[in-house]
Amino acid sequence: MTALLEVRGLVxxxxxxxxxxxxxxxxVSAVDGLDFDLHEGETLGLVGESGCGKSTTARLLMHxxxxxxxxxxxxxxxxxxxxxxxKDFRRQVQMVFQxxxxxxxxxxxxxxxxxxxxxxxxxxxxxxxxxxNSLLARVGLDPARFAGRxxxxxxxxxxQRVNIARALALQPRVLxxxxxxxxxxxxxxxxxxxxxxxxxEEFRLTYLxxxxxxxxxxxxxxxVLVMYLGRVAELGLTESxxxxxxxxxTTALLGSLLSMDPDHRAESAPISGDPPNPIDPxxxxxFHTRCTYAEAVCSARIPVLxxxxxxxxxxxxxxxxxxxxxxxxxxxx
Amino acid sequence: MSxxxxxxxxxxxxxxxxxxxxxxxxxxxxxxxxxxxxxxxLGLIAMAVFAPWLAPQDxxxxxxxxxxxxxxxxxxxxxxxxxxxxxxSRLIYGARISLFMGIVPVFxxxxxxxxxxxxxxxxxxxxxTVLMRTxxxxxxxxxxxxxxxxxxxxxxxxxxxxxALTLVFVPPIARVAESVTTGVRTRDYVEAAKASGAGAFxxxxxxxxxxxxxxIFVYAMSLIAVCMILASGLSFLxxxxxxxxxxxxxxxxxxxxxxxxxxxxxxxPGLMIxxxxxSFNLMTDGLRSAMDIKA
Amino acid sequence: xxxxxxxxxxxxxxxxxGVSLVCFLLVHLAPGDPLISVLPxxxxxxxxxxxxVLYGFDRPYYEQFLRWLVRAVxxxxxxxxxxxxxxxxxxxxxxxxxLMIATLATFIGFVLGTFFGFVAGYFRGTWLxxxxxxxxxFGVSVPHYWLGMILVxxxxxxxxxxxxxxxxxxxxxxxxxxxxHIQHLILPAVTMSVIPMGIIARTVRALVAEILxxxxxxxxxxxxxxxxxxxRHVVKNVAxxxxxxxxxxxxxxxxxxxxxxxxxxxxxxxxxxxxxIFQRDLPLLQGTILVxxxxxxxxxxxxxxxxxxxxxxxxxx
Numbered sequence: 001m002t003a004l005l006e007v008r009g010l011v012x013x014x015x016x017x018x019x020x021x022x023x024x025x026x027x028v029s030a031v032d033g034l035d036f037d038l039h040e041g042e043t044l045g046l047v048g049e050s051g052c053g054k055s056t057t058a059r060l061l062m063h064x065x066x067x068x069x070x071x072x073x074x075x076x077x078x079x080x081x082x083x084x085x086x087k088d089f090r091r092q093v094q095m096v097f098q099x100x101x102x103x104x105x106x107x108x109x110x111x112x113x114x115x116x117x118x119x120x121x122x123x124x125x126x127x128x129x130x131x132x133n134s135l136l137a138r139v140g141l142d143p144a145r146f147a148g149r150x151x152x153x154x155x156x157x158x159x160q161r162v163n164i165a166r167a168l169a170l171q172p173r174v175l176x177x178x179x180x181x182x183x184x185x186x187x188x189x190x191x192x193x194x195x196x197x198x199x200x201e202e203f204r205l206t207y208l209x210x211x212x213x214x215x216x217x218x219x220x221x222x223x224v225l226v227m228y229l230g231r232v233a234e235l236g237l238t239e240s241x242x243x244x245x246x247x248x249x250t251t252a253l254l255g256s257l258l259s260m261d262p263d264h265r266a267e268s269a270p271i272s273g274d275p276p277n278p279i280d281p282x283x284x285x286x287f288h289t290r291c292t293y294a295e296a297v298c299s300a301r302i303p304v305l306x307x308x309x310x311x312x313x314x315x316x317x318x319x320x321x322x323x324x325x326x327x328x329x330x331x332x333x
Numbered sequence: 334m335s336x337x338x339x340x341x342x343x344x345x346x347x348x349x350x351x352x353x354x355x356x357x358x359x360x361x362x363x364x365x366x367x368x369x370x371x372x373x374x375l376g377l378i379a380m381a382v383f384a385p386w387l388a389p390q391d392x393x394x395x396x397x398x399x400x401x402x403x404x405x406x407x408x409x410x411x412x413x414x415x416x417x418x419x420x421x422s423r424l425i426y427g428a429r430i431s432l433f434m435g436i437v438p439v440f441x442x443x444x445x446x447x448x449x450x451x452x453x454x455x456x457x458x459x460x461x462t463v464l465m466r467t468x469x470x471x472x473x474x475x476x477x478x479x480x481x482x483x484x485x486x487x488x489x490x491x492x493x494x495x496x497a498l499t500l501v502f503v504p505p506i507a508r509v510a511e512s513v514t515t516g517v518r519t520r521d522y523v524e525a526a527k528a529s530g531a532g533a534f535x536x537x538x539x540x541x542x543x544x545x546x547x548x549i550f551v552y553a554m555s556l557i558a559v560c561m562i563l564a565s566g567l568s569f570l571x572x573x574x575x576x577x578x579x580x581x582x583x584x585x586x587x588x589x590x591x592x593x594x595x596x597x598x599x600x601x602p603g604l605m606i607x608x609x610x611x612s613f614n615l616m617t618d619g620l621r622s623a624m625d626i627k628a
Numbered sequence: 629x630x631x632x633x634x635x636x637x638x639x640x641x642x643x644x645x646g647v648s649l650v651c652f653l654l655v656h657l658a659p660g661d662p663l664i665s666v667l668p669x670x671x672x673x674x675x676x677x678x679x680x681v682l683y684g685f686d687r688p689y690y691e692q693f694l695r696w697l698v699r700a701v702x703x704x705x706x707x708x709x710x711x712x713x714x715x716x717x718x719x720x721x722x723x724x725x726x727l728m729i730a731t732l733a734t735f736i737g738f739v740l741g742t743f744f745g746f747v748a749g750y751f752r753g754t755w756l757x758x759x760x761x762x763x764x765x766f767g768v769s770v771p772h773y774w775l776g777m778i779l780v781x782x783x784x785x786x787x788x789x790x791x792x793x794x795x796x797x798x799x800x801x802x803x804x805x806x807x808x809h810i811q812h813l814i815l816p817a818v819t820m821s822v823i824p825m826g827i828i829a830r831t832v833r834a835l836v837a838e839i840l841x842x843x844x845x846x847x848x849x850x851x852x853x854x855x856x857x858x859x860r861h862v863v864k865n866v867a868x869x870x871x872x873x874x875x876x877x878x879x880x881x882x883x884x885x886x887x888x889x890x891x892x893x894x895x896x897x898x899x900x901x902x903x904x905i906f907q908r909d910l911p912l913l914q915g916t917i918l919v920x921x922x923x924x925x926x927x928x929x930x931x932x933x934x935x936x937x938x939x940x941x942x943x944x945x
Contacts, residue, residue, distance in 0.1 A: 062528050090530030103521035107353060107543040113522075116539065117529035163525075170529065470646035473925045477884025478901075482917050485905035486654045562771045566887050569773055570902065585774060592792075596781040603774025611769035618765070 002075075004174055004206055005038035005061065005093075010070035012056055016279065028278050030056040032230035034070070035305060038174065043200070043207040045221030045238070047214060047253070051278060053230040054210045055098075058178045061208070062095050091121065094167040098179035100159035104151040110136065110162050111147035117169045128169075135165040139195060157188035161195070168203070175200075176208045181216065193220060214257055218242055223311065226250050229278060229286040232305055236312030246314040248291045285317065297324040353547075360623035367619020373612040381428035388422035392579045395419075401595050412598050415587055416577075420598065423579040424605055430491070430580045431606065434573070435561030435613075438495050442502035443553040449503070450510020451545060455518055455537060465511060468504040476501050480563050484572040494573040498564060502556055509552045513545050551624060555617040558610040565606050581606050633933045640929050647925060648700070651918045652693045655910055696914065705915035710907050715915040718900060723919065725795060726889070726896030730881040732817040737824030738874045741767075744825070745832025745870075752837050761833065767826020776819040776891040783815065790815050793893040816892045820885070824877035831873050835866045868938040872931045879927035883920045 012031040031053045038044055048054050059065045061072060063079060063086060074092060077083035097103040104113050114132035119125065133143040139161040151159065160180060167175055177196070181189040193216065200207060209220050217224060217238075224241050226234040226249065234247040245251045276282055282289050288298035297317055301324075305315040317325035361367055380387060389410075395417030404412040404420070411420035453464040471479065483497035517523060518541070526540045565582025567573035574580040576587065584602035592599050687695075696706065705715040741764070748760035784792035791812050839845065839862050848858055886898030893899065897916055904913040 059524075064524055064527060087530045090528065095525070095528055097521050097525060099521055103525050105522040105526075105540055105544070108540075116526060116531070120529055120531040120535055166525070166529075466642070467646075470643055470650060473643050473647045473928070474650075474921050475880045475883030475924050477880070477886065478917065478920055478924075481886055481901065481905070482651075482654050482913075485901075485913070486657065558769055565771060566773060569887065570890060571906070585777065589777070592777065592781060593785055596785055599777055600774075600781065603771055603777065606771045606774060607769065610771065611765060614765055614769045 002040050003037040004040045004075060005208075006071075006073040006076075007034055007036050007038075007061070008071050008073075010034040010057070010060060010072065011068045012053075012060055012065065013068045026279060029230050029281070030278065031060060031067075032281075034227075034230070034232060036225055036232065036235060038206060038208060039223075040173075040206055041204065042222045043209050043220055045217035045224040046208060046210040046227060047212060047217050047224060048227035048233075050212065051229075052227045054212075054227060055178055056230075057227070058095060058176050058208070058210055061176060062093060063089065087121075091170045092172050093174040093176065094170055094172040095176040095178060096160070096163045096167050096180040098182060100156055100163055100183065101151065103163055104159060106151050108150075109147065110141075110149050110151075110154070111143070113162065114166045114169050117166065121170065131169060132165070135168055136162070138168075138199075139165045140191075141165070155188075156184050157192060160184065160192055164192075164195070164199070168199070171203075172205070174206045174208065176210070178210045179212070180209075182211065182213065189216070196220070214253060226253070229276070229281055231286060232313075232315055233287070234312075234314045234316075235305070236308075236314075237310065240310065240312055246308065246312070246319050247287075247316050248293055248318075249287050252290075285315075293318060293325075293327065295325055357620075357623045361619055364619045364622065366615050367623075370612040370615035370619065373608065374616055377428055377609055377612070378432065380425055381432050384426045384429055388419075388425045390419040390422045392418060392422040392426040393577055401591055401598065403595055404597055404601075411601060412595065414584065414598065415591060420601060423584065424581070424601060427579040427581045427584060427602065427605065428609075430574055430578060431561060431565060431582070431609070434491065434495060434498070434564035434580075435557050435609070438498035438564070439502055439553055439557050439560050441495075441499040442506050442556075443549070445499070446503040446506030446553075447510045447546070447549050450507040450512075450549070451514045451537070451541070453507070454511040454514025455533070455541065457515070457518070461511070465508070468507050471500070471504045472508070476559075477563065477566070480567060481570070481572065484567050489572050489575055491574055491578075494564060494567045497567075498560055501563070502553075502560065505556070506549065506553055510545070510549050513548050514541065517541055517544050547624060551617060551621050554620065555614070557617070558613040561606065561610055561613070632936050636929060636932055640925060644922065644925060647921045648697055648918055649693070651914055651921065652696065654917065655914045656689060656692070700915075700918065705918070706911035708909055708912040710903075710909045710912070715912050718912065719897065719915055719919050722895060722897045722900045722916075723923075725894065726882060726885050726898065729813060729817045729820055729888075729894065729896070730878060730885060732813065733820030733881055734824055734874060734878040736817065736821035737767075737877065738828055738870075740821070741825040741828025742832050742870060744829040746836055748829065748833040749836025749840065752840075757833075760829065764826045764829035764833065767822040767824075767829065769826075770822055772819055772822055773887040773891050775822060776815070776888055779815050779819055780891070795895050812894075816888055816894050819891075820881055820888050824874065824881065827877060828870060828873055832866060832870050835869060836862060839865050868935055872935050875927055875931040875934070879924040882927075883924050 010031055011029065011033055013027040013029050016026050016028060034053075034057060036044075046054050046057065056065070060067050063072075072079050074084060074089060079089045080086050104110075108116070111129060111132045114135055115125075115128035118128040118131055123131070133147055136143045136146055141158060141161055146154075146158070146162075154162065163180070180196075181192050184192060196207070197220070199205065207220070209217060211217050221238050223236065224238050225232060226241075226247065228249050234241065234245060234250045241250065242254060245254055276286070276289055282299065284297075284299040284301055285291075285294075285303050288294040291298065295317075301317070303315045303317045303320055303323065305313050306320045307313045308319065317323040318327040319329070321329050361371075395413065397417050399409070399413050400415055400417040402409050402413040404410065406412055409419050409421070411424065414420055414423060449464055449468070453461040474482070480494075480497050480501045483500055484494045487493035487497060523536060523540055526536045531539075564573060565580070565585070568580050568582030569586045571586065574583045576583060581602040585599070588595075588599045588602070699706070703716055705719065707713065708715050708718060711718070744760040744763050748757045748764070751757050751760075780792045783790045792815075795809070795812050845858060845861070848861060882897070884898075885894075885896055886901050888894070889896045889898035890902055897920060900912070901916050901920075903909070904916055
């Protein structure tokens with residue numbers, strides 16, 4: 001499978017201003033060394049707790065913020081360079097935001113919001129409007145009734161459909177869905193998810209699906225990437241990850257899912273403690289403060305993302321050969 | 334490639350929601366005070382425009398023999414001033430200059446201040462800091478002091494005081510513009526517009542201005558009353574309009590000498606200023622409430 | 629809190645320098661001969677030249693500015709061209725007079741404004757609200773110099789109760805704390821108080837209405853707290869902002885007293901400013917504007933620090 005997006009060593013630091021002239025005294029590393037590929041035609045799920053850097057990653061991929069370090073390549077060309085100017089890149093990768101209300105301009109009608117993108121890229125007014133109308137129809141909103149409405153006259157689900165239509169207006173190849181269904185009621189969520197699946201098939205899109213809801217991700221994604229404090233914890237095909245997770249964090253996350261089976265009751269919370277302060281992250285493996293298997297080496301060295309075969313990788317000393325961890329493979333018994 | 338354009342263009346939408354300003358107008362019309370105030374303002378503007386047809390006599394011609402006649406005198410419904418000129422005519426003509434000096438500086442300040450504020454708010458960073466700190470320096474002066482100092486420095490005259498007043502009102506408008514624009518800039522829909530590949534100019538024009546100009550405009554309108562009072566105050570001090578032009582503030586100055594003999598004459602020009610000011614204030618209050626749609 | 633205060637003071641320094649620069653530019657970029665008030669028009673060129681050197685008007689602008697600034701920081705604001713007396717002394721005397729009416733006016737305005745604001749906010753939507761709000765709008769819309777004249781007409785001309793002008797009988801400038809002198813104080817102070825009254829009333833009304841609509845008030849009442857207890861909570865929440873507004877209003881009155889003082893011939897900084905402008909007395913003009921502006925800046929700073937002391941959230945912002 002061809003890699004549409006290649007991310008290498010992505011880092012984003014935000015300064016915390018406390019100096020007298022605004023000189024930053026310390027940094028938050030929202031994203032601290034991210035490596036992954038997005039393959040054509042797949043749905044890559046991106047999961048993690050709040051504050052792990054998911055939304056920052058989305059904005060970095062969309063080039064709405066500049067990375068502190070690292071590269072992002074689309075179809076092998078560096079984004080923002082002469083090979084691939086930013087404006088052309090924008091036509092390839094689009095995003096659906098989490099807050100459906102805030103992401104629509106309250107002064108524009110629905111059709112005007114959807115038509116904005118094509119207008120910017122030189123499409124004529126009439127053409128843009130008709131494109132907007134047919135997209136609205138495609139996402140399930142009858143243009144005759146909805147195109148002239150304003151944001152405050154729509155329900156949450158309807159607004160998200162508008163956002164999806166808007167994202168599709170530029171005919172992109174990749175759609176980044178940043179917690180796109182998190183704020184919706186369950187029944188509406190199901191409808192929108194099914195719509196997304198239909199659209200993906202019809203227009204042959206590639207999705208990056210960001211969510212904190214593991215059940216939804218399992219439903220939507222073909223591959224899953226688990227993030228913890230700005231780094232990759234685990235990455236692999238959905239089923240192999242959900243049934244055979246190798247990172248203690250992933251296991252804990254999955255363990256926190258409530259089972260439908262009344263006989264399966266969790267005895268104790270699978271994970272303890274709060275996520276540590278991103279301003280002052282733990283040394284070595286970021287997770288070691290909450291990990292039941294932590295050993296000395298975990299606080300000394302950052303684990304490397306180790307491939308385990310069949311596209312499954314994990315960054316944990318327990319799976320890294322020769323890391324020095326008691327459970328690491330390759331140690332002489 | 335995706336084939337999103339399959340099918341014929343969809344029909345024109347049938348449902349058209351009322352626009353923002355129509356809603357605002359409807360809400361405004363439900364407040365009786367605001368409506369009355371607006372009518373008074375329109376009346377005053379009409380009076381200024383149609384002054385030559387409304388005023389019974391020449392405001393500049395007076396006869397010393399007839400000076401300081403009280404209101405209700407024959408031929409002079411509101412009396413005469415210290416040079417024998419008809420008060421009614423002078424009050425009517427006075428509306429021209431007084432309204433002019435109250436409204437024009439505010440609008441000039443609106444243009445300059447809004448540009449500064451919007452640019453500072455949208456671009457952020459160093460530009461913002463430099464622009465806003467400069468505004469802060471002028472903000473450090475109380476408005477009356479600044480107006481008087483500027484007018485005093487430039488010298489008396491209508492143009493000079495209008496320039497002074499414009500400079501006084503640019504910083505507050507710029508501040509409001511900057512804060513509103515900064516608020517809008519961080520909104521998701523602006524990010525979404527950027528994500529669509531739009532450049533700064535297009536985003537400002539199509540996405541930001543519509544949300545930003547409303548509040549800035551209303552704020553500027555609320556300054557008109559203050560500007561009028563300040564402008565008349567400058568004329569009252571002798572720094573604005575020069576005699577023999579009819580201006581309510583100047584009339585207050587020249588009629589002061591008659592405060593013991595004909596107090597009612599003294600009071601009339603100020604009454605006009607008061608009526609104008611309170612009507613503008615009530616009108617803009619109503620406008621602000623009407624625009625506060627928690628949609 | 630002290631670090632916050634220190635930081636704020638540091639941040640105000642560039643503004644103060646900017647203010648003094650604007651002050652200087654305002655006065656010196658004005659057209660006209662700076663010596664016009666002292667010299668008769670037919671004075672010889674050599675006398676003119678001598679006086680120019682004496683006052684330093686022949687030096688380049690930046691040099692004049694720096695000299696003036698350095699001396700000003702030490703308290704020497706130059707000599708008035710017209711009277712020959714030190715500027716600082718004139719201003720000092722005048723400031724005292726202005727402060728008298730300004731503080732009294734602010735106090736009256738605060739008391740009345742808070743009263744109206746609370747009435748309007750508590751009885752929102754009723755005719756009490758309309759009445760109180762009307763008072764507030766009145767305060768903000770009335771041209772205060774005109775109001776001063778009206779009060780003079782009513783209380784001096786018609787009723788003869790209060791003197792129309794001056795700070796003392798016969799226009800004397802010496803102040804004594806006796807009834808005769810206090811009579812002179814009343815009209816200017818009351819006239820000045822309407823604007824702060826209006827602004828404070830509006831602010832308080834909005835604050836009270838907003839606080840009363842918040843859920844924690846409903847929670848307090850549900851707990852059984854008597855209405856007076858709720859009232860105390862409202863007062864606690866309203867106090868910081870309203871006191872801050874009062875402080876700023878004092879600054880405005882200090883700086884903007886010229887109109888009222890002209891109406892009442894009150895010997896304060898406003899009247900001094902008026903004289904300085906019309907006599908083109910540059911050192912006096914510069915000094916007065918500078919002192920008034922600095923007062924305002926200092927007051928703003930004080931209000932800022934005061935607010936942050938009461939509301940710790942501001943410090944972290």
